[in-house]
Amino acid sequence: MAAHSDYSYRGDPSVPAFADDRPLILFDGECVFCSGWVQFLLKRDREKRYRFIVAQTPLGEALYRHYGLETRDYETNLLLDRGRAYYKSDATIRMLEGLGMPWALAGMLRIVPRRIADVAYGVVARNRLRIAGRRESCMVPTAEVRERFLGS
DSSP: OOOOOTTGGGGOTTSOOOOOSSOEEEEOTTBHHHHHHHHHHHHHOTTOOOEEEETTSHHHHHHHHHTTOOSSSOOSOEEEETTEEEEHHHHHHHHHHTTOTTGGGGGGGGGSOHHHHHHHHHHHHHHHHHHHOBOSSOOOOOTTTGGGBSOO
């Protein structure tokens, strides 16, 4: 994954304009494990800080392509926060920190070298469909949380 400047997607004509005033989490909507992670975040995000988008939407795919990520096998959640992209273990830790206490204590996981944390993340990511399965269609947000999803 190449380094990108903050808000670099704004200058990419292949990425449709979207509301980026709050952190955005892109996830594999066909993965039961990934959709469960989103449910976990929705339940604990009392401040309604995060917005979400399914990777299989036109905007989701454009953002994955923009950041040089695979659009056929979404092996990382992507967190966009203040125009900057975060991947793998770093994205997960930042998502948890954004929930406030006690979840913010996940920041202590940064003592684990990123290379090791990303290897562990990769093992789970590559096996997520075996662990939890695949949906026949993308996750559909409930009416209560629909406004927090882009492109749905």
